Amino acid sequence: MGSLWRDGLDAHAVDELPEDASHEVLVVCAGLVGLTVAVRLAQAGRRAVVLDAAAPGALTTGSSTGKVTLLQGTRLSAVRDRSSLDVAAAYLEACRSGAAWLRAQLSEHDEGCEQATAYSFATTSAGAERLEAEHALARELGLDVRWAAPRESPVAARAAVALDGQFMLDPMVLVRRLVATARAAGVPVVAGCRVVDVRSSDSGHEVETELGELHADVLVLATGTPVVDRGLTFARTSPSRSHVAAFRTGRRLVEGMHLSVDGETRSLRPARRGGQEYLVVAGNDDAVGHARSTAERARELHRWVADRFPSAVLAHQWAAQDYDSLDGAPYAGRLGRDGPWFATGFGKWGLAAGAASGIALAQEIASGRRPDWAVRLYDRPGTASDVAAAVARNADAVGHLLGGMARAIGGSQDEPPAEGEGRVGRGVPPIAISTVDGVTRRVSAVCTHLGGILAWNDEECTWDCPLHGSRFAADGRRLEGPARDDLTQEP
Ligand SMILES: Cc1cc2nc3c(=O)[nH]c(=O)nc-3n(C[C@H](O)[C@H](O)[C@H](O)COP(=O)(O)OP(=O)(O)OC[C@H]3O[C@@H](n4cnc5c(N)ncnc54)[C@H](O)[C@@H]3O)c2cc1C
Numbered sequence: 001m002g003s004l005w006r007d008g009l010d011a012h013a014v015d016e017l018p019e020d021a022s023h024e025v026l027v028v029c030a031g032l033v034g035l036t037v038a039v040r041l042a043q044a045g046r047r048a049v050v051l052d053a054a055a056p057g058a059l060t061t062g063s064s065t066g067k068v069t070l071l072q073g074t075r076l077s078a079v080r081d082r083s084s085l086d087v088a089a090a091y092l093e094a095c096r097s098g099a100a101w102l103r104a105q106l107s108e109h110d111e112g113c114e115q116a117t118a119y120s121f122a123t124t125s126a127g128a129e130r131l132e133a134e135h136a137l138a139r140e141l142g143l144d145v146r147w148a149a150p151r152e153s154p155v156a157a158r159a160a161v162a163l164d165g166q167f168m169l170d171p172m173v174l175v176r177r178l179v180a181t182a183r184a185a186g187v188p189v190v191a192g193c194r195v196v197d198v199r200s201s202d203s204g205h206e207v208e209t210e211l212g213e214l215h216a217d218v219l220v221l222a223t224g225t226p227v228v229d230r231g232l233t234f235a236r237t238s239p240s241r242s243h244v245a246a247f248r249t250g251r252r253l254v255e256g257m258h259l260s261v262d263g264e265t266r267s268l269r270p271a272r273r274g275g276q277e278y279l280v281v282a283g284n285d286d287a288v289g290h291a292r293s294t295a296e297r298a299r300e301l302h303r304w305v306a307d308r309f310p311s312a313v314l315a316h317q318w319a320a321q322d323y324d325s326l327d328g329a330p331y332a333g334r335l336g337r338d339g340p341w342f343a344t345g346f347g348k349w350g351l352a353a354g355a356a357s358g359i360a361l362a363q364e365i366a367s368g369r370r371p372d373w374a375v376r377l378y379d380r381p382g383t384a385s386d387v388a389a390a391v392a393r394n395a396d397a398v399g400h401l402l403g404g405m406a407r408a409i410g411g412s413q414d415e416p417p418a419e420g421e422g423r424v425g426r427g428v429p430p431i432a433i434s435t436v437d438g439v440t441r442r443v444s445a446v447c448t449h450l451g452g453i454l455a456w457n458d459e460e461c462t463w464d465c466p467l468h469g470s471r472f473a474a475d476g477r478r479l480e481g482p483a484r485d486d487l488t489q490e491p
């Protein structure tokens with residue numbers, strides 16, 4: 001029961017790694033950001049190659065809920081409060097540019113893509129107050145938001161703000177379109193090529209990959225969070241993982257795209273796929289590696305849907321993560337003076353905002369200039385509250401590191417775990433033991449990024465790092481996050 005969007009999808013047409021090992025531009029990642037950069041650079045006459053460790057859209061982009069909207073919960077007020085009014089205005093302009101570009105890549109004839117009203121709803125009085133603030137700020141910044149009528153809300157909402165004329169899409173339809181556009185413009189898209197190291201200097205980048213050593217004059221690392229990180233971006237972002245489920249509904253039960261602004265996150269949208277109607281619901285966000293039982297968190301979300309939409313039948317379920325920034329606005333730019341280009345910190349709103357960062361990076365790489373909104377957004381000064389948030393976040397990471405070590409020292413390793421379970425056992429280094437599909441495996445429980453002690457994810461049968469969000473398969477293979485290497489095998 002994987003992602004609705006990937007169901008029945010043929011493997012992407014992808015290319016062999018070009019024989020020439022030296023490239024003008026290497027874009028590492030075939031998610032939305034990387035594909036946007038590659039397409040825009042090709043259109044500006046630059047020659048790029050796209051590499052991805054997995055396949056196009058394989059991580060967050062292809063697992064998203066596909067809402068392209070300028071009304072994003074209470075994000076504008078969050079950015080204004082934690083940064084400034086001008087940064088909130090620049091963020092909105094960025095999303096406007098990104099959304100317009102995405103819409104130009106697709107049409108309402110594309111499956112799963114349609115115009116829709118976006119709603120932010122509150123179920124408590126505190127949430128309703130936050131909505132008041134968002135409504136006022138959105139109008140001040142020129143967004144034509146309105147108060148929704150009670151009948152527009154699919155759940156018992158106290159108040160809801162609406163923005164008409166937004167767009168929802170099937171993210172894998174988008175990915176396939178961008179891959180096709182990139183390839184038609186002469187950009188090879190190479191899958192199954194993980195980058196394991198980068199050495200940057202004023203003469204370019206030496207890029208070590210699983211398929212060999214490459215040189216790039218320009219390197220874009222749009223890997224969700226940068227896998228090579230001189231700017232310590234992982235210390236300024238926090239990874240948050242959400243559960244998503246698609247329910248077969250027979251007929252459309254919900255009109256428009258809805259997002260809660262208080263309590264547990266609840267995101268709802270309808271989707272039509274293969275002639276079937278679905279209700280797609282996401283929520284129960286947790287910091288990666290922090291949930292006691294991810295399987296129980298997924299079941300809680302399913303129960304919430306069953307209580308409100310009893311006829312809906314669970315058809316697909318999956319989970320995905322994205323990275324929150326300190327102030328709610330994304331980061332994009334260069335890692336150090338000669339370092340790679342990167343973009344991250346979309347906080348689960350990286351379709352419009354991710355396309356915008358791709359547009360800005362491509363423009364700066366091609367012409368040396370950024371759009372005005374990008375200067376105001378990405379070059380914003382840090383604030384005192386940023387520093388406090390970073391300190392708190394890193395203190396929390398250290399707490400988890402020490403807690404994980406204490407649990408590892410005290411853990412028992414008598415019996416192999418039951419099917420679908422994993423635990424950290426005693427040992428130096430501590431050992432992560434799991435049983436999946438009848439096979440008991442033992443790998444190091446120490447994250448290859450900066451030594452976090454891993455936690456078992458019983459929903460996805462993976463080892464997840466509570467420090468900065470790296471994830472590994474039960475056999476130790478690195479799946480995502482800032483770690484570059486697999487876990488070592490233990491006897
Ligand atoms: C549950 C969920 C729902 C969401 N819904 C929405 C929504 O409705 N609307 C919205 O605007 N945003 C949404 N988002 C956010 C949005 O999907 C993301 O912000 C956006 O897709 C990020 O794109 P990306 O290109 O940065 O990352 P990704 O799509 O994750 O791409 C990163 C790519 O890098 C590759 N990679 C990683 N490491 C390496 C390596 N070492 N070597 C080579 N390749 C590597 C990966 O394989 C991957 O393909 C959602 C996010 C989540 C988690």
Ligand code: FES
Nearest residue numbers: 447449450465468
């Ligand atoms: S992701 Fe940083 S230590 Fe694991």
